[in-house]
Structure formats: C-alpha cells, structure tokens
Amino acid sequence: MKKVLSILSFFIFCIVMLSATTPKQMYVSIQKASLREKPSALSKVIQTLSYGDAVTVIEEKGKWIKISPASKDAIIGWVEKSALTKKKILVNGNKVSANAKELALAGKGFNAEVESSFKTSGQVNYAPVDEMEKNIVSQSQMEEFIEEGNLNGGEE
C-alpha cells in the first residue's frame, strides 16, 4: 500500500514540477487582439496582435491574461482570455496530422472563398453586413459614454 502511495506522490510531484517550469504558450484566436498596459478594456493599447500569433502566458487574473508575444518577449501586456486559445493555429498550414483539440488551420473551412460561392445562392444580402462591421466605436467615445452614465469599464 505504501509503495502505491509513494509512486502516486512521485507522479504528482513530476506533474507539478513540469507545469511550474514549462512556460505556457497560447495563440490569438480572433482577427485582431489589443495588448493593453493594464487589465482593463479602457487601458492604453500597446500593441495589436494578429490571428494565430503565439504568446507566452505570464500571469492570469480573472478574465485577463498577462502575456508576452513569442516574437517580441520584451513587450508585456494584458489581453482578454477569450481572445486566446490553447490550440496551435497554423496560419499557413497545409495538410498536417494532429488532433483537432491541439491544432486549428486558419482560413480553412468556412472562409471568404466559401462565402463567395454561398453568395451566389441569391437569397442573401451581404452589403449591410459589411457596412455594420465598419462601425467602430473609438476608445475616447467609450470612455465618455461610460463616465457620463457611471457605468463600469471592464476593469478586473
């Protein structure tokens, strides 16, 4: 019985040590993610990250993650957790063999090309969709709106 417990403890120790020493890598899963100075939606944007960019996780705080882009580890900032995935995203990937839980191919499956063919079905009007997606609310407009209405700005 003691032997079983010792082996079990050893394995748990190894797992803890491995997870403590290996830096956690994640990938940007949205088109453009803002890297912010502080964990707040209204904090200053220090860099914009693109879909598929690899990042190194430094710290987690609620819905925010402190990261450093894998390509520029001198830059450190905060990004929303929902903008990242553990799945490795291959932006220019070709046929690869891996589990769906570990990998995703960017731009494959339903994409702009499939959308073009779908458009020819005739019963669809994409023009207003493109128009509404152009409506960007600036950070200063949001700050003013939130302050005037005494609303919360997504701070952690």
Add this chain to the structure above:
Amino acid sequence: MKLCKCLCLLSLVILTSCSTLMNVTSYTAQIAGATGLIDADLATSISESSESIGKAAEAITPEQEYYIGRAVAGTIFYKYKVYHAPEVQLYLNKISKTLVMNSDKPVLYKGYYVEILDSDEINAFATSGGHILITKGLLSCANSEDALAAVLAHEISHIQLQHSIKAIKSSRATDAILKTAEATYVAAVGKDAKLELVDGLKDSVNDIVTIMVESGYSKIQEFAADENALKLMKNANYNTNAMNDMLLMLKEKSSGQTKGFCKTHPTPDARMNKLKKKYSSYKDYQSQVVRTERFKKIISSL
C-alpha cells in the same frame, strides 16, 4: 483497499460530471432503441447526430462562428431592410460594448456590432459572428437606456451561450464543422470538398434561421439568456430591474400579435415569473436618470 475504492469512486464522479447534455441525449436514444421504444436504426441515428451537434459546438473556432454569423446576418438582411439612423446605431453599439467589456467573453473573432431593421414587428436576432439586428418596433418598446441594455444583453447572451451554433442539426453542416476542426483536413481543398463546405454553410444557415425566425430557441435557452442578461447588466452597473420594465412593456405592446418575439419567445409573463427572485438591488438612481435623459434625447431622432 479503501484508497483504491475511493480513487475508483472519484474517477467515476469525474467521468460522470464530464458527461455533457449531448451524451445524455445520446444515451437516452440508445436506451430507447435497446428497449424497443424506438427503431434501433433511428436510435443510432439520433445518438450519432446528437454527438456531432455537441462536438460541433465544442470544436468550432471563432473564425468559423464568424463566417456562419455573417451568412445568417446576410440572410436576415434579405428579408428585412436596414433603418438608417447613425446616431441611434452608435448609441446601441456603445451600450453593447459596455455590456460585453464587462462580460466573460468581451471579444469575438471580429467583435460585436448592432444594426437597426426597418420593421414595426417586435423582434431581434443575434448571430454567432457578433451581429445584433434589432427592429425599430422593438426599440420603440424601451423607455430607458437600462431597458434597452436589457434587450441587448439578452441578444448578447444568445451569442455568448452559442445558442445559434447549437441550433445546427443537419449532418452536412455538422460534418463540415467537424472536418474543418480536424487539422488533418487538407488545406488546399479540391472542388468537391469546397462544394461540401458550401452545402454545409447553406445547411447551417438554414437550421439557424429556421429557429430564429420560425420556431425560436428552446424555453430553457431563452430563460438562460434572460438570466445571463441580468449578470451582464449588473456587471456593467445597469439596473437589472429594467429587464422587468422591458418585459412589462413587451407584454403590453405585443398583446394580440402573433409575429416576431411573440412567436419565438416564451410569454413575457413566463419570463417575468422565471426572473422574479433574480434581480439585484440598485441604489444609483441618479446615474440611471442621467442615462434615461440621454436615451430620450437620442431615441427621439428615431
């Protein structure tokens, strides 16, 4: 020995808790088939399809959700015209952004966007791509910014809880999503594979639009969207009681109507009843007055 028993029991509990709703449906179908309640082939088919629906919602990437959402929005815009009111649209976008920045899912593949539909029908639609389409008729039911926030929070909740993706049932659609999710899928797709994807997208859109426009989401999903909406409102410092005001107004304005919200949603009474004890206390009435003033000023231009 006791320790072994405990470990086994713990594993069983973990495995059981991992069983998703999808598995429950699958197992139910299998049992029904085995006991002769339904045809064995049908049982296998239900079991397999419920598994793929669950897997599709789980495996789908934000990019795939975005393209499905765009196609759904495009289909809705084929049925409804846009109502051009840039100032009101900007206002609705600001309210939505405030709600999402205080939520657990503040970002989507491209973001959240609101558009107004030129219709007196009381209705709203939300796509997995973050498109929120709200009719002029529904806007006219709101009497404050907080009530408007309740409507938008309900729609945002449908997006964040992936209700439209869970509405996809056809096998061509789920196959397309699952194949795409698999990295083994050939990147340089051939003509046949592309046609399969276009068919998959068509079926996805058809399944989602049928639910949104005709049958509506399940009552469980609607109540879940209401509950989540209260959470979003509270996090953003909106008065959650405005949801009740909105439902009262919907009850009054939709009396005798058979289209839009009345057709696809549980009755306002049922929704109010479900939310009865879920409202949070609110004391910042002075700020609410400021918000209502700006609401009146902007909405008057509608």
